[in-house]
Amino acid sequence: MFALSRRMAISVILPLAAGLSPMAVLAQDPSQMPPPAVTVVTLHAQDVPLTTTLPGRVTASAEAEVRPQVNGIVTERLFEEGSHVKVGDPLFRIDATTYQATVAQAEAAVAQARAQAEAARREAERVGALRDRRVASESTTDNAIAARDSAEAAVKVAEAQLQTARIELERTTIRAELDGEIGLAQTSQGALVTASQPTPLAVIRKLDPVHVDVTQSAAELIRFRREMAAQSAEGQPDRKVTLRLADGTEYAQEGRLTAAEPYVNETTGVVTLRLAFANPDRTLLPGMYVQAVVQQATARNVILAPQEGVTRDRRGQPVALVVNADNAVEQRQLTILQDMGNSWIVSAGLHDGDRIVVEGLQKIGPGMTVTPEERQAAAPQAAAGGAAEAAAPAAGTGEQPAGQSPQEPAEQPAAEAAGAETAAEAGAAQPTN
Template identity: 60%
Template sequence: MRHARVAFSAAFAAVVLCLFYAVPVLAQEGRPPVTVTVQTIHSQDVTLTTTLPGRVVASGEAEVRPQVGGILTERLFFEGAFVEIGEPLYRIDPATYEAREAAARAAVAQAQARLSAATKEAERIQELLDRRVVSEQNVDDAIASRDAADAALQVAMAELLAAEIDLDRTTIKAPLSGWLGRSLATQGALVTAGQAEPLAVIRAIDPVYVDVTQSAAEIIRWRRGHTQDDLEGADLTVVLKLADGSLYEHTGHVLAAEPHVDEQTGVVVLRLEFPNPDNLLLPGMYVQVEAPQGVVRDVALVPQRAVSRDRRGQPTALVVNAENTVEQRTLTVLRDHGSDWIVSEGLSDGDRVIIAGLQKTAPGASVLTEEIATPDEQD
């Protein structure tokens, strides 16, 4: 009797266990397939970028300094205004220079009179020589006097030109088209030629330059091709990020790289150019740029939300095959690219990666799919 009860208990336990494991299977087989959102992956070439810090630099800068000395009598511009090259900015008291110009002009007239007299004298001496009245020496002396008078006239004319230049420089003009800052000198100030302190500074800010720095080690690494960075076919436009974190609406391009490494910091300076029609970028402003570094070819861009990690820490993604069955793929991720991962291995062109509904399914399950367009297709 006792053995019969033991046998009955064992049989009952076996039946319960069978029912326990069979019910979920039956329930799973009885449920309809869940719907997941997928995105079709396409192989493509991706331009790698790096974020570099930099400063905005004016594309042209000129310090306004006087070229003659005197008292400033007038300021002819509004501070912060845009000026064209050659536009008057300041006026220096011209009285002294007007007097010098008048004296130089009188000296020219005097020299012209002497040359005229010497020329006539040389002609008379030549006529007397033809009549054998004077000697050859008299003729030579007259010609020498005429030539000396002509040279004196040239000197006087050069002095007149210098006086006119100095008089013209009493009106200080803009050496560059650009935006003026504040005036550093006021009416009544005494200025001197070539003084150290400028009167004002003009900056051309459309376009502007952005000087960024990159470590020499990074330059060596990508020049050796460790990141497959043959730039042929790469997108060479540069994206600018402002100090508030927003992106600048205009893209730029690389102008040049300084062929020199700073001994103290070990960096190389790269110069970029950006259009600045709204004058949003100002010299000295701190910015960051996304600069092209190279190209990786035949890779896939996978949304980061579609990639998870297994127990070994390997990146994985769920893929829906042609039979609408879920498969798990182990991926080789190179780096991030915006909101995507750059995947070099683990996916093929045309694979449908699950990007939403991951928690509702598992490898081996049958699913229904909703396709979402890639960013390129949406554009």
Template identity: 55%
Template sequence: MPRSLFARLGQLPAALILAVSLPLSAFAQEGRPPAAVTVVTLEASDVTLTASLPGRVAASAQAEVRPQVNGIIRERLYVEGRPVAKGDLLYRIEASSYEAQKASSEALLAQAHAALRSAQREFDRQQELKARNVVSQQNLDNAISAREIAEASVKVAEAHLLTTNIDLERTDIRAPIAGVVGLSEVSQGALVTAGQATPLTTIRTIDPVHVDVTQAAADILRWRRADGGAKFAEELGQVVELKLADGTIYEHQGELSAAEPHVKETTGTIVLRLSFPNSEGFLLPGMYVQVEMPQGVVKDAILVPQQAVSRDRRGVPMALVVNADNVVEQRTLTVLRDHGNDWVVTAGVVAGDRVIVSGLQKTAPGATVAPQEQGATEPPVENN
């Protein structure tokens, strides 16, 4: 444009220039099409919330095998690391001395029986003589006492024989429970003693297995007193999932089998015991795992995608909602907690509301938009 024309425009009154520019600006605003945004229509549902609690796998039963008699290990009769049944023979202790003790006890018992028979015969004879008034009552009383002493001696000998039989049986060390037997701590020829501190081996039952986790008592109280439709998960079936150390989910679900009715003073936590099937032997005692533990149920909760929620300067969560006239409204939300990629919202939106999840930067409250449901097929774009 020639410089003279600019000079002439500069000489025009400001009011005239403003009068010309305002209609042009209004025309531009009115001619702009509504911004395209992507929305999600919200639905109400009962939401079960979970918490990831750390824990470790433990055998459902464990027995440390120790000798109950003294002796030399003669042989080991199991394969380390393999399953054993209850009563299977694990070790055999040299039993010759216990066999000798049994023979001695049997001889003592036979001697006691012989003494009893002799005392019984003397009693019968004294009783017959007393009946004919040949002997005094004192003689009969002595015969009765001798017979009773002989009977007591038989019982002592029987008890001694029973003890030696038990000791002889204990030279065969058997599995007290069924499970997987561990490595042997002793070898053939080792001297072992009854009740020694070091176990010979350990048997663990690993089907099922237990997982003990800890949960803060404050969390349990919070859920029991929760409002907003929340309901504590004690009334659930308590089905739980197990996350392994590599981040994968264990293929079998477990259940809550017990809860310690006591809060640890030092940590303020409660121990929960969970039971999981383990027929394949995949879970081993000592493994670190995480349990997805149900915490509570929120009735008629709204799940709002996290990308639809923003926060103001005070940290208050808000979302943009498209009303029936396709006009954007701003809503303040009451967020309970996260749930996957969503927020659990108990107030601020209702079922049927359409929240904007994409195109937030293109619009503002009060603006008219062109909403499209997430996942819907977009119309083809025409080239002008």
């Protein structure tokens, strides 16, 4: 109250000190006060791609677990952890002494079987010649032929056992079966490994390209496929898919949709989609959380309205204050499609060339005359928190409290001026000493 009285007194004393008469001071019209200054942004219609943001995880495009196929003691690790390996590169060596002995034994068994087969063949030939001269019986001949065939089969068995022994000997050197990045070794020199152990010795992952698995509701997937079919019929290029990383930055490479899970999860009602992205710099790592921004369609002739210039009325409808050609304030009800960075995509309520108020909303209301100050419209940024920031304008000073009309804040300066005039009249009516 004291501050208000002081302002009214100053409003009277200063003109008197400047040489104006009391009647001239009292004759000042409050309506002649300068219009409040507001900051506006001039809007322009444009075509804007509509996108949907889907959460997902990065996965390797291929993954191979390095496991032993024979039992033994690890004698050597032949790779550098975290390095790039190629198919056939040696990774581990297992003690091969036992397997070398097995190969030697199998080679001897093959030689023995071949010798026995050769003896059986010659015996069968002699018995056959005796049968031709009717010296050997048919039974003796049949036995000789059977012994020959059995010896030849024994050779094949011995050769197969030799091949198996050589394969196991070769497997004592564990090699890469995939081109990719190899992780940390899960074993060390001197450790006993077995062919049936559950833990892999290491894991190789192919990181260029990588996959991003995202989830989308079944209804959105149906709409998306319809739009893709229409786009393909019109000969338009494939839609862009970009990634938003965990720190809010956008990944430099664009991706593409490669596959969709052929069923809908009964519990969540979503479908898993697989996207592919080039990853030459190994920026994307398996397990990383990302957000895939998928272009769904293109909105034609829409307005990007700054979010700080959009509030909500008492019914919860989005509204904006616009300065017309006469610098008068108009309130517009908006139709919003979605957010885009720090802006709203508005399909109705705003037009090309409109000047939307972004600062000073608390000082004005519809019908008031203002002094607009232009601010350049910033390019919309695809910030990760765009949807969360959208609630800030609605909760700010642009929305009027319940029970108060939008014009009431602007009427307060006029009320103060009227109070000052009343106080001046009361002072003039007092008799002078």
